[in-house]
Amino acid sequence: xxxxxxxxxxxxxxxxxxxxxxxxxxxxxxxxxxxxxxxxxxxxxxxxxxxxxxxxxxxxxxxxxxxxxxxxxxxxxxxxxxxxxxxxxxxxxxxxxxxxxxxxxxxxxxxxxxx
Amino acid sequence: xxxxxxxxxxxxxxxxxxxxxxxxxxxxxxxxxxxxxxxxxxxxxxxxxxxxxxxxxxxxxxxxxxxxxxxxxxxxxxxxxxxxxxxxxxxxxxxxxxxxxxxxxxxxxx
Numbered sequence: 001x002x003x004x005x006x007x008x009x010x011x012x013x014x015x016x017x018x019x020x021x022x023x024x025x026x027x028x029x030x031x032x033x034x035x036x037x038x039x040x041x042x043x044x045x046x047x048x049x050x051x052x053x054x055x056x057x058x059x060x061x062x063x064x065x066x067x068x069x070x071x072x073x074x075x076x077x078x079x080x081x082x083x084x085x086x087x088x089x090x091x092x093x094x095x096x097x098x099x100x101x102x103x104x105x106x107x108x109x110x111x112x113x114x115x
Numbered sequence: 116x117x118x119x120x121x122x123x124x125x126x127x128x129x130x131x132x133x134x135x136x137x138x139x140x141x142x143x144x145x146x147x148x149x150x151x152x153x154x155x156x157x158x159x160x161x162x163x164x165x166x167x168x169x170x171x172x173x174x175x176x177x178x179x180x181x182x183x184x185x186x187x188x189x190x191x192x193x194x195x196x197x198x199x200x201x202x203x204x205x206x207x208x209x210x211x212x213x214x215x216x217x218x219x220x221x222x223x224x225x
Contacts, residue, residue, distance in 0.1 A: 040217065102208075103161045
């Protein structure tokens with residue numbers, strides 16, 4: 001009965017480095033979401049997948065951000081050439097399917113600090 | 116676009132006090148509304164939800180009613196406990212995309 005897991009839990013990067021953040025959703029969950037949460041604010045939508053298809057990436061803040069879910073399970077959020085403004089907690093969530101009614105199950109997040 | 120505005124915190128109450136955390140929203144179409152809670156050191160978890168107008172969501176003594184006429188989804192609890200201390204997020208989901216408020220920190224003192 002594992003929940004959503006994310007790794008690493010903490011990441012410190014020097015400005016300009018590339019980072020990759022991993023999300024393992026609940027087994028069998030079709031939908032997967034990525035959010036960015038700045039300190040003292042609520043999660044901001046980045047992108048979501050239904051199986052391996054990325055259905056909406058309108059929240060990705062720049063072309064330095066890229067997400068993939070090649071086999072419809074594990075997902076990776078990649079940030080290229082990190083900037084200080086990328087410092088935030090990155091949350092992953094999964095749900096049984098995409099839909100207005102469905103509860104999302106959240107992982108613990110990855111706290112990214114860019115120096 | 117969609118947006119959620121919730122009462123700014125922090126909120127500090129004594130045990131057994133009545134709690135209200137206000138939440139209002141703007142959205143196109145017919146969103147579902149949610150309250151999520153984040154206990155210290157833990158991830159976000161669903162507290163309650165309502166999927167259509169006039170629905171009431173309830174869980175653990177908390178309640179919220181989906182009011183379309185006032186575009187609100189206020190969270191209430193009649194008697195808070197120390198264990199309710201957490202950050203509470205109001206959210207809406209519309210066409211698969213979720214929009215969250217900025218969270219309200221609740222501290223309950225014995």
